[in-house]
């Protein structure tokens with residue numbers, strides 16, 4: 001937390017501590033009398049004694065006494081003028097970039113787990129001391145009884161299932177959660193009492209951290225807020241950014257946009273959050289060096305899904321360009337020889353474009369022989385919308401703007 005003096009100096013600089021009546025306009029001289037109109041200083045942070053008194057101390061270079069400093073700090077917080085919090089955490093890819101894991105510290109003393117930040121869901125759930133031992137194969141577990149700041153959310157339960165058929169459910173605690181230096185108290189930490197075999201099989205994944213909208217959080221009877229929604233009031237700016245990478249560690253930042261992390265400028269596009277997701281419409285796409293096809297693609301920006309899932313017409317157009325690509329019903333997807341050099345895939349965002357290099361579209365070998373490989377672009381058939389998963393997002397720097405009117409920003413990098 002920045003010092004009160006720092007914040008005060010900042011406020012003084014903005015004129016927020018100036019008198020409510022400032023910058024009088026020079027009146028017109030009529031005869032001998034002069035009328036001067038006083039105008040209100042819109043920037044004045046309100047009539048607050050402690051600010052006025054502190055300003056006097058600052059003006060004369062005297063140290064601000066302890067309780068005055070505390071009074072000012074409280075006022076700054078009440079006025080929301082103390083927003084200075086940000087956070088930054090690494091996102092490490094699992095094998096084949098199937099998912100990206102980030103360290104999250106929970107409780108007091110800190111218990112650090114590796115969570116999959118998922119902009120496609122809104123539950124923060126973890127493997128825990130309540131997860132059946134037979135379902136825990138290598139994961140690190142959260143033990144609320146070892147945290148002095150954990151509180152059981154009495155009577156609360158949660159249950160979630162994901163697009164790949166995996167699922168989990170359990171009980172709920174609130175506790176302190178810290179991500180990359182950003183600490184938030186009383187966050188709902190959902191403790192798994194059941195996990196499906198897909199999660200048991202992912203030894204390195206200790207849980208998920210949902211970053212979609214809180215409207216689809218599954219806790220009952222009282223729906224809970226996401227970490228991002230809980231953090232928002234203290235964030236410098238109501239945003240987080242995803243900077244995922246191909247085969248190497250990327251980053252999630254909270255509260256600020258690192259303009260050195262991308263090339264050119266950000267293009268923002270509207271979000272429809274009515275279903276709880278970061279849903280947007282891409283106005284077109286291109287395959288390789290081809291011209292842009294103005295078929296629009298409506299989908300969600302989803303860090304929790306590995307692949308790019310788009311309409312079948314788009315999938316067919318893409319794989320038609322690849323000599324030995326074919327739909328393999330046993331794999332339920334398009335495959336091709338692993339040695340194939342793949343064309344890029346471009347998706348439009350507003351008037352700009354994100355190019356996914358061909359190599360990002362070779363997801364993984366389908367068998368240990370490694371002769372045929374599974375495509376990173378597959379059909380969204382049956383979902384009801386497209387999914388811009390990691391294959392698409394890792395080609396961009398993505399701003400998830402959670403301000404009053406949420407929007408998404410994309411830039412190349």
Ligand SMILES: C[C@@H](SC(=N)N)c1ccc(Cl)cc1
Pocket residue numbers: 118119120121162163164302303304305383387
């Ligand atoms: C929204 C994602 S699941 C997630 N990211 N939590 C999703 C939904 C349905 C299908 Cl079929 C595939 C993926």
Ligand SMILES: C[C@@H](SC(=N)N)c1ccc(Cl)cc1
Pocket residue numbers: 098099116118120121162163164166198199202304305306
């Ligand atoms: C069980 C794991 S497997 C995988 N990497 N799809 C999983 C399921 C659903 C989500 Cl949203 C994130 C991770």
